[in-house]
Amino acid sequence: MTMTTTRISGTINGREVTTEVDNATLLLDLLRDLGLTGAKPSCEMEVCGACAVQLDGLPVSACTTLAIELDGRTVETVEGLAQSADALHPVQRAFLQKSAFQCGFCTPGMIMSAKALLEANPSPSRDDVVHWLEGSICRCTGYESIVEAVLEAAEEMRNG
């Protein structure tokens, strides 16, 4: 009998999750099966960032990450950032203030990528933001408001 499933446990948005997954399951599908539909499938080829979540703090493409990667590690999705609209993460607040989205389909991935940037580099220059978001596509906004939002969030987080 060959085993094509694996028992894993890890942390998703601060909660311990233990589950048996098909080895072939992608992290994005696992998350969405758990009701966490914030991360979106779009290109499914690692280029757009709509599926971005943080894995041990760094942004990854959940569309091209195996669910077994969760084992012993920590995943954060957009749903973990705030429980209510009054308690938003500074990046979320900045996205609202700058109107850094339209259809919003790219937004969860953008926000998680931006949050990962600010955790890795609390004082990014404009070029740093552009460089970091190069792999995050938005078809609606023309990006300007997104870059501004990330810079504003950085400032807010620094002034804390």
Next chain:
Amino acid sequence: MAEPSVSGTSIPRLDGPAKVMGRAKYALDLDIPGAAHGVAVRADRAHARIIGVDASKAEALPGVIAVVTAASVAPIDVRFGHISRDHPALAVDKVRYAGEPVALVVAETRRAAEKAARLVRVTYEDLPAVIDAEDALADGAPLLHEVHPGRTGDEGFHNTGADALEGNLCAANLIEWGDLEAELAAADVVVEGEYRYPMLYGYAMEPYNATALFEEGTLTVYTTAQHPYMVRDDLARMFALPLARVRVVVPYVGGGYGTKSYTKVEPLAALGAYATGRPVRVALSVEEAIFTTRSDGAVIRARSAFKSDGTLLARDFDIVMNSGAYSDNSPLVCAKLAARAFGPYRLNALRVRCRSAFTNTTPASSLRGFGAPQGNLAGELQMDEAADRLGIDARELRLLNVVRPGEEILPGKRGIDADLAADLELLTESLGWGEREGVGFGLAASDAGAHPTSTALVRIHGDGSASCAIGATELGQGSRTVLSQILADGLGLPFEKVSIVQSDTGVVAYERTTGASRTTTLVGRSLLAACDDARRRIRELAAEYAADVQDAPGGVVADGEHLSYGAVIRKWFGSGGEVVGVGAIRRHGEFEKLPPFWEIGASGVAVSVDEETGRVVVEQLTTVGDVGFAINPLLVHGQDLGAATMTLGAALSEELVYDGTTLSNPNVVEYRVPRVSDMPAKIDQILAERRDGIGPFGAKGGGEGAGNTIGAAVAAAVGRLLGRYPRELPLTPERVWRLAQEAAPDRETEAVRG
């Protein structure tokens, strides 16, 4: 109506918190209990007769519920199409493009369905295929439709050139006036050229998906459609159901830009549900989305005739569009491309012949600006070329010929409701025209708004708050917010006391489409009419208790006393109750003359070129949003920048490339859309608010215009730097490098002369 207080402000988006928290539900995110999953088996060749479909291996796979084909659902006629009912949801007898759905595998999980789909064996007999549009129109070309598809007869599409269609001609339009030959003969300068605009993939980031179920004799579909009512019509025709028995629900949509106009994936889901009795979800990948709809590529042969003083005398366009295997919206694009090629200029004579050709490629349809970016490339580039030949400044040449407010550009149509000359001055000043190198700009006026049919429903509740039920779809453009602002002003209520329900044909009022930049203008007007109707009802109720009743913000003044709407309602009903207002606009009265408004394009760029590599860098982008009145200025800027950015993609990198009969880049790895690093260092967004639109408070639509001139503007800017104008987009590094090579000898000669 009183001056608006909520409209005209950049109120934060209603959908903001849900979207930044990841809670906004898109069709893809809906949890439909018991839903099975459908995956299409797609043709691996461009043109072939179907000999047989062997699904036995697929059906044997665990979890597979059914393999649906056109034959298996007989006598259902699986064809759909709002202009021509020529598009089988599942291929009948033959396939007409690589990627066309032949069968639908329905299984318990998407994985099982996908696996099974790979096991379905379709045997074909290949037919000769035609990929190029001009080849398709040539004598003896392989025929896509043996029987030419007719038209559905929808009044709104009367102008889609249905006469004398034969062979692979999908649609044809002719616009003609004046004595073209005489004007050409009288001209001092005639600019002539052939221009090419690529086939594009709109890449709305949420790929098409739909979930369908039959319940209580009603077909309900949750989908990504921009036009739920149009989809309803198609589904009602397909399943022979009354319109009342088809309900189309559209939650948040992950990008539209015209690509989600009209019916796409809904029939597949509905056929799956019909065949299995289960709710069925069909969610496409990006690759499948590319095989569902693209935009029409175009080859445009153009001539423009001028007097030596710069007077534009006449223009002549011969346009061939590559429209793919089925009509979809291409006939309308054909009509629009014809009307949008020659620009907002005075002309003694004009001839535009535009033909749309069926080819063995993905069906083409609308994409932001439909027709305008294609036509504008030729029309505006010829203004620039002519300016150089005439020795007249390119801006002055346009100012000399551009129509002034109220003037017609199409005989019998509404006169121009904009001051284009003033827009051009704002634009060129921002770009530093005349003071720096590498600047390109242009003008466009699109007959926008589509057919002016719109209805709205307003409910004033017992506490004096109000909601509206609207058929227009929130695509990200911000219609929830803008329409709520208009509702608040229409009833004199604060923004916090209004709400909106959208895009559920089972609940909301009829809306023809969400496209052609019409929502703010047309829905805004039907919504205001519904507000007036509700206020009239409130006055009537109040009049039962008072002799003198006057409108007042948020209520009435009855015999000198201010009564809120709630007070009037509660008094009249005694307990509970509400007042309903309905509003409608149609092609009548002030909306009789089409188009309802002209959508203006006045955008430009400054670029630099690395001639050795051919790389173009956009240094500055300026948009002038001539929207009459910005209900929400921040959202207008968002639309303008978004539209301009999309066309920057077409100008510089986006293009679907066929290699033989195979699409080489059906993915966003090799089809490059703009990235954050492509954005110009300087972005200048200007609003021109002259209250000259037919919409609420003088507004008129935006959202496409800012992109319509960008292709030509980039080409002109590059052309000015290189000394030779490009005539084909996108300006990939290789194309620009080649152009620089070609231009080099000319420039050397000039340098010698100079």
Next chain:
Amino acid sequence: MQILSDFQLHRPASLDEAVQLRSELGDGAALYAGGTELLLALKMGVLEYEHLIDVKRIPGLNAIEVQGAALRIGATATHRDIETSPLVAEHVPALSKLARHVANVRVRAAGTLAGNLAFGEPHADPAALLVALGATVELLSSGGRRSLPVEQFAVGAYETELGEDELIEAVVVPLPTAQTRATYLKFQVLERPTVGVAAVARDGDAPTVVVGAVDEKPVRIEASDGVEDYVNAARDAVDPVDDLSGSAEYKRHLTGVIVRRALEALAA
């Protein structure tokens, strides 16, 4: 939608175990480190394996350290590990910079340098610079260890010298001397480089120039007589094909341009 076929997962706790699995499972197994290239290929159905050997969790295999006169980059070190490693920045700054511009931040966070080499994708950044720097790969199998210059390891498109029973243990870059100058310059339109040029000048010697991403494997440019000589030699040496990044003719031209610019950057 893209799906993966079922596979068995093996998670060796040590290199020995990994090597053992490698020899047992042979070509039915794929090594899984970053997975960025592998998973894409599996999802598209281009590749299929019954077994995945997950080497990611082997302790210490991601170490980046200086050993003697070489920088040793463990097989599971990611592009991001390299980009942010102070050791790499100190000793081989051109490699830090290259790592910073590989694909996008998510790919850099997951993808590994060793995996990149093992996959043999011709349109990639690292190989050219590694060849120019004289880097080697350390290969391990149950039969023992061997070391191979990257230049020999890369055979062609998706083809390497990696044996069925082998795995890469580390990529080893000889430490450049203080006088060595190195640069990597690329031209890119789509997701992968169209042309990438590595130039390394050691102690005043004529520079080593290697062109990557154009041919199926990095091409060393034999020239010695100044910039134009290199440019011409590079144009002659490459054998480009027409693809979505451009025609062969254009890519040949572009190779010359980027070689010139790389050499100018080196001299600057």
